[in-house]
Amino acid sequence: MKNIVILIxxxxxxxxxxxxxxxxxxxxxxxxAVISNRPEAMGLETAQKAGIAAHFINHKAFSSRExxxxxxxxxxxxxxxxxxxxxxxMRILSEGFVRHYEGRLMNIHPSxxxxxxxxxxxxRALEExxxxxxxxxxxxxxxxxxxxxxxxxxxxxxxxDSEDSLSARVLRQEHLIYPQAVRWFAEDKLTLENGxxxxxxxxxxxxxxxxxxxx
Ligand code: GRF
Numbered sequence: 193m194k195n196i197v198i199l200i201x202x203x204x205x206x207x208x209x210x211x212x213x214x215x216x217x218x219x220x221x222x223x224x225a226v227i228s229n230r231p232e233a234m235g236l237e238t239a240q241k242a243g244i245a246a247h248f249i250n251h252k253a254f255s256s257r258e259x260x261x262x263x264x265x266x267x268x269x270x271x272x273x274x275x276x277x278x279x280x281x282m283r284i285l286s287e288g289f290v291r292h293y294e295g296r297l298m299n300i301h302p303s304x305x306x307x308x309x310x311x312x313x314x315x316r317a318l319e320e321x322x323x324x325x326x327x328x329x330x331x332x333x334x335x336x337x338x339x340x341x342x343x344x345x346x347x348x349x350x351x352x353d354s355e356d357s358l359s360a361r362v363l364r365q366e367h368l369i370y371p372q373a374v375r376w377f378a379e380d381k382l383t384l385e386n387g388x389x390x391x392x393x394x395x396x397x398x399x400x401x402x403x404x405x406x407x
Contacts, residue, residue: 194274194378195224199264199281204235205363206279206300206370211242213371221378224271227264229283245271251283261289275377278332279370287334295384297332298377300370302362304328304344309337314359317349325349325358326403327366329373331384340389342373342382345401365403372398 198207207226213219226239227247239246247267254260260283268276278299290297303313305328317325326346333339345365349358376382381392391399 194221195272196221196275196277196374196378197224197268197271197273198226198239198277198279199268200226200228200233200235200279201230201282202233202235202280204233204238204280206366207235208238209367210277210279210371210374211238211244213375219371219375219378221275221374224273225268227267229260229264229281235279257284257286258288261286265289265292275374277370277374284336285332285334290332290334293332295331298342298373299330299332299337299339300366301328301330301337302359302366303337304346305330305337305341314355314362318353318355318358323349325362327362327369329369331389340384340387341399342376342389343369343399343401345369345403347403348406350406361403361405364405365401369401 200207210219214221214223223244225245225247226235227249228236229249229251231248236246236248249264249267251260254263274296276293276297304326308316324346326344328344329342330339347361347365376395381395383390
């Protein structure tokens, strides 16, 4: 079974979705550790309650991004992960860190990339007046919120939407596609070819999830 390490900074609802999928027998991985750069991250408590090793590394205690990333990598590598899963980890990672985990570093982003990289994606989607919004799981490259796309989910944007209602609709899809992507990795059904993700033939039509839900 593959080992994964999950990095968080806050709420940890994607972490919860991954733990729930594992507990339901839908995610055949060993969640070896959860690491946060913020002590108050609710996800640390979630991890502890689930019996998963939980670590906090304070980025403010390091003089440079590279020094923090080196300490983070050392902590991660103690668990020999096959995959490192960024689940709301709110730090820009240095190029050296990203290269070290090339092909085994995944992120979830709350937009249909390449639209709306960065922060405040739901507000920006509303301001742009797009009719379709969503979320993306991708492998990480040194460019922020960029990299080979694994799976995306699309949701409608409604006239009545606020930032809160839209982000809640997207988050429900995040909780479906992230465990799905990690499962494909765990089952060796993902490969990277010339910077693009190839899925096992039987999955090729499942990398997009269209949600018609309007609540
Ligand atoms: C999610 O919207 C995720 O896409 C983004 O940060 C948020 C984290 O939420 N990268 P949570 O901590 O998993 O609840």
